[in-house]
Amino acid sequence: MSLIWNRNHAWDDADWRANAACRETPPDLFFPVGTTGNATDQIESAKRVCNQCDAQKACLEFALATNQESGVWGGTTEDERRKLRKQWLAARRRANATN
Template identity: 40%
Template sequence: MIERFAPPGTIFAMYTDTIPTPDLTWQREALCAQTGAEFFFPEPGSSVREAKRICGMCEMRPACLDYALAHDERFGVWGGLSEKERLEIRRTAH
């Protein structure tokens, strides 16, 4: 990717310097990092019960949910909530 090596002072270099990098250290400590992704990204129509159970025991749940809402994650279980549950939060927040 050539743009990545734009010289200092160019438009692209100035733009990328202002993009905040999210703090993702919570992901290393999250229980989902120690479990299979199939629980958190099940096939359509499958149960999310097991993912919610794991999330319920995870200390990183609030950070995970904040991340999912801030980044408009539309698939999977994040912070103990399904896609539909997060969509409802976004709808009621506006």
């Protein structure tokens, strides 16, 4: 799958959202409150849906590009995305420097 986020910072989300596995699940599942207790089970359930989703890569890329701070996106929690986003931003800077 190619990058959806383009040089003009336009976002074409028509494609990946149409394939989202979470379209048929309660949205609350993807926005647990906290990271312990019941939230842990909720996060794991949400990740199981993500891991079956055809749009997982595009969803994660969207979440990184738009800095989604809450919830499970693309099979990652907010803490996991915070770490990934640093790597993602560094990769974008390197790509822009070579273009």
